Amino acid sequence: MAEPSILLTLVLFGGWAALDGTAAGQFMISRPIVSATLAGWLMGDANTGLLVGVILETLYVGDLPAGGARLPETGPASVVAAVTAVWIGGAGGLAVGSALGVLWGVLGGMSVTLQRRLNGVLVTPPEGGWKRAGQLALRHWSCLVTDAFRGAFLTATGLVLAAWLAPLVDGRWPLGLESTVPLLLIPAFLSGGRLLRAWDVAGKRAVLLGVGCALGVALGLGG
Amino acid sequence: MSPRGLRLSLLLRSFLVQASWNYRTLIGTGVAWALLPVTRRLHSTEPEATAGPVVDEPFNAHPYLSPVALGALARIASDGVDPDMARRFKDALRSPLGSLGDKLVWGAWRPFCAVAAVLLAATGAGPIVVVVLFLGAYNLLHLTLRIWGVGAGFRAGLDVGGALSRVRLAERSERVEAAGVLVFGSLLGLLLVTTLSRSESAVLWIPAGLVLLLIGVARGEALRRWAPAFLVAPVVLGLLLGP
Numbered sequence: 220m221a222e223p224s225i226l227l228t229l230v231l232f233g234g235w236a237a238l239d240g241t242a243a244g245q246f247m248i249s250r251p252i253v254s255a256t257l258a259g260w261l262m263g264d265a266n267t268g269l270l271v272g273v274i275l276e277t278l279y280v281g282d283l284p285a286g287g288a289r290l291p292e293t294g295p296a297s298v299v300a301a302v303t304a305v306w307i308g309g310a311g312g313l314a315v316g317s318a319l320g321v322l323w324g325v326l327g328g329m330s331v332t333l334q335r336r337l338n339g340v341l342v343t344p345p346e347g348g349w350k351r352a353g354q355l356a357l358r359h360w361s362c363l364v365t366d367a368f369r370g371a372f373l374t375a376t377g378l379v380l381a382a383w384l385a386p387l388v389d390g391r392w393p394l395g396l397e398s399t400v401p402l403l404l405i406p407a408f409l410s411g412g413r414l415l416r417a418w419d420v421a422g423k424r425a426v427l428l429g430v431g432c433a434l435g436v437a438l439g440l441g442g
Numbered sequence: 443m444s445p446r447g448l449r450l451s452l453l454l455r456s457f458l459v460q461a462s463w464n465y466r467t468l469i470g471t472g473v474a475w476a477l478l479p480v481t482r483r484l485h486s487t488e489p490e491a492t493a494g495p496v497v498d499e500p501f502n503a504h505p506y507l508s509p510v511a512l513g514a515l516a517r518i519a520s521d522g523v524d525p526d527m528a529r530r531f532k533d534a535l536r537s538p539l540g541s542l543g544d545k546l547v548w549g550a551w552r553p554f555c556a557v558a559a560v561l562l563a564a565t566g567a568g569p570i571v572v573v574v575l576f577l578g579a580y581n582l583l584h585l586t587l588r589i590w591g592v593g594a595g596f597r598a599g600l601d602v603g604g605a606l607s608r609v610r611l612a613e614r615s616e617r618v619e620a621a622g623v624l625v626f627g628s629l630l631g632l633l634l635v636t637t638l639s640r641s642e643s644a645v646l647w648i649p650a651g652l653v654l655l656l657i658g659v660a661r662g663e664a665l666r667r668w669a670p671a672f673l674v675a676p677v678v679l680g681l682l683l684g685p
Contacts, residue, residue, distance in 0.1 A: 242461040245505055247552070247580050252559050256569045265569035273563050278669055280556050281658065283548050291670070318677035321670040339464035342471040352478050359475040362462040391684040401638050401647040402680075406672035408651040409665060411626065412658015414553055418619045418626075420659070427620060431627020438565065438628065439635035 220306065220382060221262060228261055229298055230375045236294025237370020241331070242363055249294030251275035255320070258301035267313070268301040270400070274317050275300060275324075277407030281414040292327030295370050296320045299377030306385045310399035311392030315384065317403050323377045334369050338362045445596070451479045452516060453592045456509040469508065470501035473515070476508075480516045499529070502536050504543020506587040511535050513595025514602040521599060531600060538606060546615040547583070554622035555580040561629045564636070630655075 221229075232254070239249040248254060252272040259268015275297055282290045300320025304312040342358045349355045394402065420428055455476035462471045503511050514535070518528050559576035567575075590609075598605040638647045654672070658665060 241463055242458070244457045245460075246584065247555075247577065250556065250576075252556065252563070252576060253573050256573050260569065269563055269569035269572060273560050274673075276556055277560055278673060280553050280560075281669075282666065283544075283553075314677045314680060318674045321674050325670065335464050338462050339466045342462045342464060342467070352481060355471070355475055356478060359458075359462045359471060362464075363458065366461070388681055391681050393680055393684040397641045398643055401641045401643070401651075402676055403673060404633070404637065405647060405651050405654060406669050408654035409658040409669045409672060411630070412655040412660075413662050413666065414557075414658075415623070415626065415655075416659045416662040417549060418623055420623055424620060424623045427623045428627040428630075431624040431629075432631035432634075433627075434624075435561075435628035435631025435633075436635050437631075439632045 221302075225261055226378065229258060229302060229378065230371050232258065232261070233295040233298045233374025233377075234367045234369075234371030236298060237292065237327070237373065238363065238367050240292055240294050240370075242366045249292075249297075251279065251293050251297040251300075251320070254294050255297040255301040258298040259305055262302055262305040264305045267304050270313060271301045271304045271316055271320065272297060274313075274400075274403045274407070275320055277404060278321070278410055279324075280407070281410035281412070281417070283417060289328055289332060291321070291324030292331050292373075293324055294327075295374040295377065296324035296327050298374050299323045299381060302378060303381040303384070306381060307389060309392070310394055310396040311388060311390070313396070314392055314394075314399050314403060315388050316381075319377070319381060319384070323373070327373055330369055330373060334362075334366055337365060341365070448479060448483065448516060449513065449592050449596055452476060452512045452596075453509055453588060455479075456505075456512055456588055456592065459508045459512075460505050467500045468502040469505075470499050473501050473508070473511065474499075476512050477515060477519070480519050484519060499532070501532060503539035504547060506547055506584055507539045507543040507591055509588045509591035510595040510602060510606065511539055513592040513597075514599055515595075517596050517599035523600070535602070538603070542606065542611045542615075543587075546611050546618070547587075550615045550618035550622060551583050552580065554618050554625065557622060557625050557629055561625055561632065564629065564632050 236249045236254045238244070239246055252269070255272035255275060256265055256268040259265045259271065262268070275293065279291065279293055284290055297320055300316045300323070302316075303319050304316030306312065307315055341362050342355075345354075392399070415428070418424065459472040459476050460469050462475070463469055464471065501511070511532070515528070515532065518531065523531075555576055558579070559572050562575060563569075563572045594605040595602050634648060634651075638644055638651060641647055
């Protein structure tokens with residue numbers, strides 16, 4: 220497992236990642252490629268964190284949050300995914316961590332909906348409207364604080380579940396790393412297709428896609 | 443508070459404008475909170491500054507373009523524009539600030555940076571290098587939009603529509619999308635000849651990936667909810683059938 224100070228840091232980081240998703244800043248700390256990598260780094264294995272981050276980032280790359288769409292919440296989920304992957308280790312850790320991250324992302328998305336409803340209650344003005352500017356400010360800040368607690372709680376419960384799961388699934392994963400990574404990356408092709416559709420890939424852009432593909436093949440074969 | 447200090451305050455508050463996002467006012471309450479320094483400035487002689495006419499009204503904008511609205515609303519409040527006109531102006535701002543930001547940032551810039559970061563990782567760049575370059579590149583545009591927005595809004599006031607059209611955000615989105623297609627193609631080509639080909643089951647993965655890609659192109663958003671299931675189901679199956 221990990222030292223209590225590391226676990227506490229991960230929980231706080233999960234809270235920050237949750238805030239970054241919508242409420243504060245949106246610097247994209249909450250993206251899987253960032254939060255999973257940094258969580259892995261905190262656990263002493265940034266490479267596993269990056270691999271989990273790549274798998275989840277590609278899975279969600281086609282999710283465009285336009286028009287208030289309800290999407291999975293990636294920040295706390297990516298922290299849970301990376302820590303699970305490091306705890307279990309190997310191909311099994313990668314598979315279980317990624318799957319748990321996906322489930323926690325869905326759960327996180329639901330909790331975001333509840334948070335927004337709670338915000339609606341918190342910022343409902345008293346009858347006759349806000350009497351003092353400070354009242355409005357206090358309610359606004361209380362939304363931020365509850366959201367941070369929500370993210371930290373979500374991360375903490377995910378870590379508890381991961382700690383419980385780790386010994387149960389240890390040694391049960393049947394595939395090696397060379398087969399597990401493609402298995403986990405394949406669903407991302409569906410998201411990639413959605414992104415290409417959103418980018419309206421036809422005509423000149425189809426040519427660009429072909430040129431890019433040729434460059435990638437050359438890069439892969441050359442490397 | 444000096445005009446420069448006011449703009450800085452609006453800029454900093456814009457980072458938290460979505461903190462009280464809710465289904466009733468969307469970011470309207472956050473905008474009212476962000477504009478409190480303006481209200482306090484205008485009502486500084488009163489014993490208790492009220493939140494002013496912007497409170498509790500629905501408002502929405504892309505968060506990175508919300509400083510445009512904050513700057514413009516601060517300017518027209520300082521100019522003493524009629525409250526009804528200010529309300530109509532605010533309503534008129536919602537749609538362009540939402541759609542332009544969604545198209546440029548969520549629709550083009552973020553996926554472009556994400557695909558480029560994954561490509562970088564796939565070529566063997568170190569984890570921290572990938573994170574630093576992703577955050578650095580992404581936030582370059584993010585911070586530029588916020589800093590430009592608050593200044594442009596404050597300078598333009600009611601003419602903020604002109605300021606928005608002059609920077610041609612929609613055209614820039616198209617260019618980022620085109621660059622994104624090129625980077626996406628590179629990642630696809632690289633994955634096909636490395637990660638997918640080197641597996642024992644390459645004969646399975648490559649056609650499966652290409653079929654899913656085509657399904658994604660054909661069906662788009664209709665399949666958004668299914669992608670996670672494609673990941674979770676094989677993992678659960680693998681654990682059940684495992685040793």
